Amino acid sequence: xxxxxxxxxxxxxxxxxxxxxxxxxxxxxxxxxxxxxxxxxxxxxxxxxxxxxxxxxxxxxxxxxxxxxxxxxxxxxxxxxxxxxxxxxxxxxxxxxxxxxxxxxxxxxxxxxxxxxxxxxxxxxxxxxxxxxxxxxxxxxxxxxxxxxxxxxxxxxxxxxxxxxxxxxxxxxxxxxxxxxxxxxxxxxxxxxxxxxxxxxxxxxxxxxxxxxxxxxxxxxxxxxxxxxxxxxxxxxxxxxxxxxxxxxxxxxxxxxxxxxxxxxxxxxxxxxxxxxxxxxxxxxxxxxxxxxxxxxxxxxxxxxxxxxxxxxxxxxxxxxxxxxxxxxxxxxxxxxxxxxxxxxxxxxxxxxxxxxxxxxxxxxxxxxxxxxxxxxxxxxxxxxxxxxxxxxxxxxxxxxxxxxxxxxxxxxxxxxxxxxxxxxxxxxxxxxxxxxxxxxxxxxxxxxxxxxxxxxxxxxxxxxxxxx
Numbered sequence: 129x130x131x132x133x134x135x136x137x138x139x140x141x142x143x144x145x146x147x148x149x150x151x152x153x154x155x156x157x158x159x160x161x162x163x164x165x166x167x168x169x170x171x172x173x174x175x176x177x178x179x180x181x182x183x184x185x186x187x188x189x190x191x192x193x194x195x196x197x198x199x200x201x202x203x204x205x206x207x208x209x210x211x212x213x214x215x216x217x218x219x220x221x222x223x224x225x226x227x228x229x230x231x232x233x234x235x236x237x238x239x240x241x242x243x244x245x246x247x248x249x250x251x252x253x254x255x256x257x258x259x260x261x262x263x264x265x266x267x268x269x270x271x272x273x274x275x276x277x278x279x280x281x282x283x284x285x286x287x288x289x290x291x292x293x294x295x296x297x298x299x300x301x302x303x304x305x306x307x308x309x310x311x312x313x314x315x316x317x318x319x320x321x322x323x324x325x326x327x328x329x330x331x332x333x334x335x336x337x338x339x340x341x342x343x344x345x346x347x348x349x350x351x352x353x354x355x356x357x358x359x360x361x362x363x364x365x366x367x368x369x370x371x372x373x374x375x376x377x378x379x380x381x382x383x384x385x386x387x388x389x390x391x392x393x394x395x396x397x398x399x400x401x402x403x404x405x406x407x408x409x410x411x412x413x414x415x416x417x418x419x420x421x422x423x424x425x426x427x428x429x430x431x432x433x434x435x436x437x438x439x440x441x442x443x444x445x446x447x448x449x450x451x452x453x454x455x456x457x458x459x460x461x462x463x464x465x466x467x468x469x470x471x472x473x474x475x476x477x478x479x480x481x482x483x484x485x486x487x488x489x490x491x492x493x494x495x496x497x498x499x500x501x502x503x504x505x506x507x508x509x510x511x512x513x514x515x516x517x518x519x520x521x522x523x524x525x526x527x528x529x530x531x532x533x534x535x536x537x538x539x540x541x542x543x544x545x546x547x548x549x550x551x552x553x554x555x556x557x558x559x560x561x562x563x564x565x566x567x568x569x570x571x572x573x574x575x576x577x578x579x580x581x582x583x584x585x586x587x588x589x590x591x592x593x594x595x596x597x
Contacts, residue, residue: 132460135453136550139186145169152512160592161508161577163517172515173556175545178483179356180226180396180403182549185448188400188441195437200428204436204443211443215378215450216355216385216393218408220415222422223432223439227356227394228265230407233421234352234392237414238316239273256310259319259354260285260298261326264525264588266319266354280306285327286539288477288488293368294333295477296324296361298340312347321354322361322384326521328542329357329481331364334372334383341387350389350411356397358384360482363455377450390414397483400445400549404438458482461557462547468561472568483546487564489522490541493574498523498537500576500596506543506567508595509574514563519544524579525588 147155147170159165163176174181196202205223212221224230239255253274260281262270267277282299284292298320307315320340324330337353344351362380366372372380385391390409395401409415419429426433448454459482466480475491489496489503496502503520510516522541529535545560567574575596582591 132457134550134553135451135457136185144172146172147515149512152515156508156512160580161504161595162588162591162593163507163511163519164589166511166517170515171511171517173552173560174517175484175547175560176517176519178397178546178548179394180401181551182396182400182402182445183551184400184402184441185444185550187448188444191440191444192437195435195440197436199431201430202436202439204439205430208439208443211446212406212408215358215381215446216391216408217382218385218390219410220412221406221408222415222418222429223404223406223434223442224422224426225405225433226396226403227354227392227405228269229426229433230392230394230405231266231269233407233418233425234317235269235273235275236421237417239270239275254314256306256315257317257319258298258303258306258315260296260321260324260332262319263321263325263354266321267526278306279326281324281327285324285330288328288475288486288491288540288542291478293479294331294336294364295479296322296327296330296332297336298332300336300339300343303340304343307343307347307349312349315347315349317350317352318344319352319354321356323357323364323482325356325483326526328477328486329360329484330477331361331368331482333369334365334380335369337384337387351387352409353385353388353391355385355391355393357483358391358393359398359449359455360458362450363452363459364482366452367459377452377455381450395442395445398445398449399442400448401438401442404434404442406432458549461554464554465545465547465557465561468558469564472565474564474568477540477542485545485547486521487543487545488540489520489543492568493571495572496574496576498527498541499535500578501541501593502576503541503543504593505574505577508577508593509567510543510563513567514559516560516563519546520588524591 196204255275257270258278261279262277270277280299280302282297284290285295322332362377395404463480475488477486489506493502503522521544523537526538580592
């Protein structure tokens with residue numbers, strides 16, 4: 129087997145800061161044991177997120193210099209529009225400053241009513257949005273607008289060690305049962321996240337997209353994709369799903385989106401951009417309503433809160449991400465870290481997903497109960513031991529509390545090692561694995577952690593924590 133090499137070379141470097149364990153302990157205390165509160169300059173290897181952290185290409189930087197900053201109808205917008213329509217194929221494309229802005233616009237429109245003056249009135253109560261798994265901001269935007277986010281991933285997707293080529297699939301049987309239970313009139317849209325971030329970066333098959341679309345059409349429910357990592361999902365379809373081996377990534381993308389009515393997209397993921405995103409759809413009426421919301425809150429419809437240079441960077445990034453050589457390297461390099469961890473019997477979600485390794489904190493730290501947040505405890509230990517910043521995806525992020533303060537834990541307690549695109553070399557990844565090997569040797573000594581302060585929505589971003597003595 130040939131060695132897999134990076135399909136690029138490094139043209140510019142950024143130096144990173146090293147710290148001692150004592151220094152990192154002080155940093156953790158000042159940050160209230162929350163990785164989001166740690167200053168980036170104090171992080172050695174930053175795997176907090178793959179969103180907006182990619183290394184842009186020389187052509188993307190060149191596009192930034194060439195960006196047209198006209199307020200309306202800039203040439204950069206038309207390049208952005210042409211590239212997005214080439215891949216996604218939708219009639220209407222509206223740029224926004226990032227993915228959660230697209231979610232806010234979409235769910236404000238879908239979970240509201242319009243009064244006689246054309247104003248949006250919150251009316252989301254009793255409305256449901258099914259998905260394979262909603263990620264944090266998607267769920268928060270639904271709940272903030274009064275709706276209910278429902279996760280319907282297949283059963284295999286809830287068990288880290290179970291092998292399945294498409295663990296991100298929607299459980300279509302449960303979807304149809306859910307529609308009959310709550311009523312199609314109470315489901316303004318059905319979502320499907322590709323790849324399934326909350327479920328371990330797991331892909332969704334073309335067959336599942338097709339079947340989900342068929343059910344939605346049967347009940348006249350609009351069908352949208354959360355397309356943040358669409359290219360990685362397309363590559364998994366190519367290498368894992370029969371009949372797609374000889375199809376190009378662009379052909380697979382075109383087919384995926386042909387079954388849907390629209391999508392939301394954070395260009396900070398598979399478009400390699402540091403900022404940006406869009407909302408796309410075919411429905412003319414929806415477009416007019418979303419456009420009005422964009423103009424009120426984001427900016428004119430041809431820039432949507434972005435500079436022309438950002439639109440150039442996104443357009444170029446979308447061209448680069450569908451390159452099969454890059455995707456082959458991307459998936460293989462993520463798998464490399466997974467195999468290093470599995471070699472020491474460190475439990476992770478299998479098979480390895482596209483953009484990240486998801487460590488099973490419940491399996492790794494079985495002595496820490498969910499109410500003491502084993503994922504957050506491991507996140508803290510990774511920074512303390514090696515200056516590595518990761519994020520918990522478990523009961524801190526998705527746990528629910530009843531009126532008596534009793535917690536219903538998340539289905540899985542995970543720690544995500546999100547790998548920025550085109551940023552770290554093999555030696556960086558080897559270092560991450562070696563730190564995890566060290567932690568593995570003393571994991572029974574790791575203590576739980578408690579929340580001392582948190583907001584109602586998206587608490588993991590700003591909550592304060594403290595170790596349990």
